[in-house]
Amino acid sequence: MLDNDYKSELTALKQQGMHRVMPVLESGCGREIVVGGCKKLAFCSNNYLGLTNDPRLIQAVKDAADQWGFGAGGSRLICGNNVPAESLQHRLASWLRKEASLVFTSGYATNTAILTTLSREGDLLAIDKQVHASIVDGVRSARGTWRTWGHRQLDKLTKLLDRRDYKRAFIITDSLFSMDGDIAPLVELAQIKAHYNAVLMVDEAHAIGTFGPKGAGLAEKMEVLSAVDIYIGTLSKALGGSGGFVAGSQTIIDTLINRARGFIFTTGIPAVNCLAAEAALDIIAAEPERAKRLITHASYFRDKCRDLGLAIGDSESYIIPVILGEPQRALEASKLLYDAGFMVPAIRPPTVKPQSCRLRISLMSEHTQEDMDGLLEQLTRFQH
Ligand SMILES: Cc1ncc(COP(=O)(O)O)c(C=O)c1O
Numbered sequence: 001m002l003d004n005d006y007k008s009e010l011t012a013l014k015q016q017g018m019h020r021v022m023p024v025l026e027s028g029c030g031r032e033i034v035v036g037g038c039k040k041l042a043f044c045s046n047n048y049l050g051l052t053n054d055p056r057l058i059q060a061v062k063d064a065a066d067q068w069g070f071g072a073g074g075s076r077l078i079c080g081n082n083v084p085a086e087s088l089q090h091r092l093a094s095w096l097r098k099e100a101s102l103v104f105t106s107g108y109a110t111n112t113a114i115l116t117t118l119s120r121e122g123d124l125l126a127i128d129k130q131v132h133a134s135i136v137d138g139v140r141s142a143r144g145t146w147r148t149w150g151h152r153q154l155d156k157l158t159k160l161l162d163r164r165d166y167k168r169a170f171i172i173t174d175s176l177f178s179m180d181g182d183i184a185p186l187v188e189l190a191q192i193k194a195h196y197n198a199v200l201m202v203d204e205a206h207a208i209g210t211f212g213p214k215g216a217g218l219a220e221k222m223e224v225l226s227a228v229d230i231y232i233g234t235l236s237k238a239l240g241g242s243g244g245f246v247a248g249s250q251t252i253i254d255t256l257i258n259r260a261r262g263f264i265f266t267t268g269i270p271a272v273n274c275l276a277a278e279a280a281l282d283i284i285a286a287e288p289e290r291a292k293r294l295i296t297h298a299s300y301f302r303d304k305c306r307d308l309g310l311a312i313g314d315s316e317s318y319i320i321p322v323i324l325g326e327p328q329r330a331l332e333a334s335k336l337l338y339d340a341g342f343m344v345p346a347i348r349p350p351t352v353k354p355q356s357c358r359l360r361i362s363l364m365s366e367h368t369q370e371d372m373d374g375l376l377e378q379l380t381r382f383q384h
Contacts, residue, residue: 023035028053038341043361049210049366050366056282057283060278061272070272087278096220100250104269107236107243109244109263114246114256114260118256124147124170125147126148127139131203139172154192181314182315182316190227200228204219205233207317208234209237215288235276291365297372318364320362321359326357336378336381
């Protein structure tokens with residue numbers, strides 16, 4: 001009976017080209033992966049700097065497991081708080097020039113916990129229309145009123161703020177948008193925040209480790225780190241591991257420790273994850289050429305895509321969409337690339353709008369010129 005309800009929904013998804021299945025990787029998630037017994041070049045991961053399988057990170061994980069075991073053993077307030085989590089938090093806070101930071105088990109958990117905890121009745125939670133689902137889910141269950149402003153359209157944001165029908169306003173955005181690869185106007189957002197005496201929350205999940213002189217993200221690159229009141233990051237993309245964090249004032253962090261249900265009522269992050277993140281931060285500090293290479297790759301790849309007449313929108317980064325339209329078209333394109341040896345995901349609703357289904361190409365610093373040119377050659381099939 002219950003199954004029948006869902007079966008018809010699943011059938012409908014299949015008919016609409018919206019059904020999802022998980023490819024099974026038979027290898028780690030590096031530049032090259034193994035799927036279905038075949039090697040593929042991965043243009044699908046967020047492992048932008050190739051750190052997930054860097055030998056130094058792996059060694060840090062092994063050493064950490066030897067010393068700390070794996071699971072944290074309990075919630076951090078009860079018995080799961082370990083020295084590596086404390087040490088990582090100090091390091092993140094000083095790197096991001098904030099008073100304190102707090103590590104969570106994922107970036108998703110970080111966003112939902114923060115938004116549900118900090119918002120109060122009468123608050124305005126203003127989000128860019130394209131923010132990540134974890135922010136959307138956070139504001140949906142928050143106590144304030146949430147409204148969207150048109151993607152990167154600051155006049156729409158100021159219109160919302162001009163209403164002055166709120167007690168406090170939170171301006172919330174991703175810095176690098178995960179499906180379009182475009183960048184939030186952080187300098188202008190910092191000015192707007194100051195003008196309206198609002199709170200600025202920026203999710204740097206896709207930019208941390210790769211942008212900015214010290215890899216601290218786009219806010220660092222645009223010199224507005226100090227204007228960001230609530231800095232969100234993840235350990236699971238360029239840092240090659242798993243976990244999420246927030247950095248901000250000591251008062252905000254103490255409030256989260258005392259009130260955030262997504263922090264209090266869950267097992268703490270394993271020490272292994274924290275020591276892996278520290279190893280990743282060491283590599284990022286010692287080898288800035290990795291991020292530089294990635295940025296150079298991205299600029300080459302975008303220019304070539306535009307020369308080929310591919311619809312890559314306003315991408316300004318190593319996340320490069322090729323917008324194709326209907327779900328079925330994106331699926332077919334992904335399958336063609338798969339057969340040619342490239343793993344590039346088809347992105348469909350609800351992640352993107354129904355008519356803007358796409359291939360989402362994500363580059364890595366480890367990709368070679370040949371890798372990129374090989375994919376570009378295949379992409380000529382999707383010229384407009
Ligand atoms: C902007 C943004 N924030 C947060 C997250 C969630 O991070 P995590 O994968 O660590 O849960 C993602 C994941 O894709 C993201 O794109």
